[in-house]
Amino acid sequence: MDTGKTNESILSQSIREDLKENRIDHMAYLDDMEVLESDIDKRVLEAMASYDYDKYTESDVRCAIYKENRTPEDFAALLSPAALPLLEEMAQMAKRETRKHFGNSIMMFTPLYISNYCENYCIYCGFNCHNKIRRAKLNVEEIENEMRAIAETGLQEILILTGESEKMSDVTYIGEACKLARKYFKTIGLEVYPTNSENYAYWHECGADYVTVFQETYHAEKYETLHLAGKKRIFPYRMNAQERALKGGMRGVGFAALLGLDDFRKDAFATGVHAYLLQRKYPQAEIAFSCPRLRPIINNERINPMDVHEAQLLQVVCAYRLLLPFASITISTRECKRVRDNLIQICATKISAGVDVGIGGRSGEEKGDEQFEIDDTRNVQEVYDAILAAGLQPVMSDYVYV
Numbered sequence: 001m002d003t004g005k006t007n008e009s010i011l012s013q014s015i016r017e018d019l020k021e022n023r024i025d026h027m028a029y030l031d032d033m034e035v036l037e038s039d040i041d042k043r044v045l046e047a048m049a050s051y052d053y054d055k056y057t058e059s060d061v062r063c064a065i066y067k068e069n070r071t072p073e074d075f076a077a078l079l080s081p082a083a084l085p086l087l088e089e090m091a092q093m094a095k096r097e098t099r100k101h102f103g104n105s106i107m108m109f110t111p112l113y114i115s116n117y118c119e120n121y122c123i124y125c126g127f128n129c130h131n132k133i134r135r136a137k138l139n140v141e142e143i144e145n146e147m148r149a150i151a152e153t154g155l156q157e158i159l160i161l162t163g164e165s166e167k168m169s170d171v172t173y174i175g176e177a178c179k180l181a182r183k184y185f186k187t188i189g190l191e192v193y194p195t196n197s198e199n200y201a202y203w204h205e206c207g208a209d210y211v212t213v214f215q216e217t218y219h220a221e222k223y224e225t226l227h228l229a230g231k232k233r234i235f236p237y238r239m240n241a242q243e244r245a246l247k248g249g250m251r252g253v254g255f256a257a258l259l260g261l262d263d264f265r266k267d268a269f270a271t272g273v274h275a276y277l278l279q280r281k282y283p284q285a286e287i288a289f290s291c292p293r294l295r296p297i298i299n300n301e302r303i304n305p306m307d308v309h310e311a312q313l314l315q316v317v318c319a320y321r322l323l324l325p326f327a328s329i330t331i332s333t334r335e336c337k338r339v340r341d342n343l344i345q346i347c348a349t350k351i352s353a354g355v356d357v358g359i360g361g362r363s364g365e366e367k368g369d370e371q372f373e374i375d376d377t378r379n380v381q382e383v384y385d386a387i388l389a390a391g392l393q394p395v396m397s398d399y400v401y402v
Contacts, residue, residue, distance in 0.1 A: 026224040026233045033237045034196035034244060040277050041239045047072060048218055048270040056080035065093050070323055072273050078319040079265050079272075087315060094318040094347040097325040105395045106387045107328070107350040108380070109157035111191070112146055114138045114177055116359050116368045118163030120230030122216075124261065124294060127163040129230065136359040136368030137168055143177050145363040147184045153354055153380040156397035157187040159212070164193035164232055171199045175206040182207035186397040189254075193231065194241035200248025209399070211245040212254030212290060213238065217262040218270035226261060242278055252286030253278070254330075259308045259316065260294035268316045272323050279324065288328040288350070289320045293335070310339060314346070321347040333357075333374040337386070340376055345390050353383035 029035055056077040064074035065086065077083065083090060115137040118127040126133060138146065150158060160177050162169040174192055181188045190203060191212045200211065217223050220235050227233040242253040255275045257267035271289070279287050293308050313335075320329055330350040331340045344351055355377070359368030378386070387394040 023228070024233060026227065026235050027220065029234060029237055030231065032196075033231075033234065034198075036240050036243055036247075038240065038243055040243060040274070040281065041236055043277060044239075044270050044274045045218065045220070047273050048266050051076055051266055051269050053080040053265050053269075056082045058082050058086065061086050062089070065089055065322070072276055072323070075272050075276075075319055075323040076269060078322055079269050079315065083315060083319075084311065087311060087318070090318040090322070091314065091346050094321040095345070097321055098347050098349065101326045102349045104392045105349070105398070106344050106392050107157065107395050107398065108155060108353055108383065108387075109159055109187070109189070109350065110150055110153075110155055110352055110354050110380070111159040111161050111357065112143075112150065112362075113161045113357060113359050113368075114143055114146075115162040115165070115169045115173075117165040117168035118230070119165045119167065120232040121228040122230075122232060123226055123228065124216075124258070134368050138360055138367070140176060140180070142360060142363070144180050144183075146360065147180060149363040150354070151184040154384075154396060155353070155380060156185050157189070158185045159189040159191055159352075160208075161191045162193070164230065166193060166195075166231075169193075171195065171202060175203055178203055178206035178208045186401075187399050189252075191254075194238050194244070197244040197248040200245045200250055202248075204249040208250065210252030210254060210286065210288070211242065211250050212256065212288065213241040213245075214256040214258055214290070214292070215239055215271065215274075216258045217267050218257060218274075219262045219266065222262045239274075242274075243282075246278070246282045246285050251284075252288060252328075254288035254290055254328075256290035256292060258292055258294055259313070264308045264312065264316065268319065272320055275324060275327065286328070287324055287326070288330065289317075289324075290330045290332060291317050291320070292332045313339070314343070317343060317347050333376040335375055337376045337378060341386055341390060344387065344392060351383060351387070353378060354380040 060077040061083040064077045067074055116127050117135050118129050121130055122128050158181055178188055188208050189210045190208050223235050245253050255271050257271045275287050328350050329348045331343045331348040333352055333355040355374055358366045360366055384394045
């Protein structure tokens, strides 16, 4: 008998039973969560629920491609199966819009994971609280060592990430990391647990410029089955995070669905509509999209991504560009270098380089395990050279504080 597997099975059964007995309502706010007087989440979910992508025709898609100002209805057509035969035309128009608003500039940045402790049980994520991985949290000296090593590569923008544990990575800890980052970088982003607007205001005062939040999937019922425990289980609180960040003074917010968790067309549609509505409510906001596809993680064979092939990824990214021509679009190292190099020539405007999704690997031995597997492992110079080879201009920073 394989005792290890038996014990693991018993443990998993025990965890499942405990979670089922103590599971919180995924649609009900907890007492410490800020509730906004906003109807944007309701409008997004209503639009997604009524989205029938099979009703659109080639004529609808062509009309949307060549419109000057596109609406969510045009966006719906661009994401439909009817758009796939017109993908070349979509890509050409997306490239035209990109060059119009961004020229040949491609922003470069890198993520820095400072902790991988997490209190959520998200079954598709390597950091989830029940996954047996090496946990680590960098102290102030270690964070600065990592930042110094990154800055020496020439990068001037950093994205600070943690696992979603407010206990292990509290608001002050993240704020101090932002203060350190300001010594080395001109632009600072955060991808951490959602919080209330007063905490976003504090992080902004510490130096953070923008916040990115992955909604993962906008399908509330599917979301419930994927997020079994922790604050992340509360669907509406996560969905309203970008608006709380803007109310806290952040100048930019990023949006993403993890493509492959559910129906990617509906998730991409909801992501775009969410950004579209928030931008109209907060016209000063800088809007950004990430376009990640689900990747393998440590110790997990239960999640199989719903098919999102390269053509469909290109369709999503081009549709984002045509809906919001001025939005920044990031392509993750989840994708291979061929895909990333192609997309920066069409509609992506931001690319990461020298990426490490573990804890503490840049200035010494890695202390904690990675969140997921990356595909593009090129260093900063290699990505920089690839951008130049494509006839584009690598940009380290486009923002100056005065």
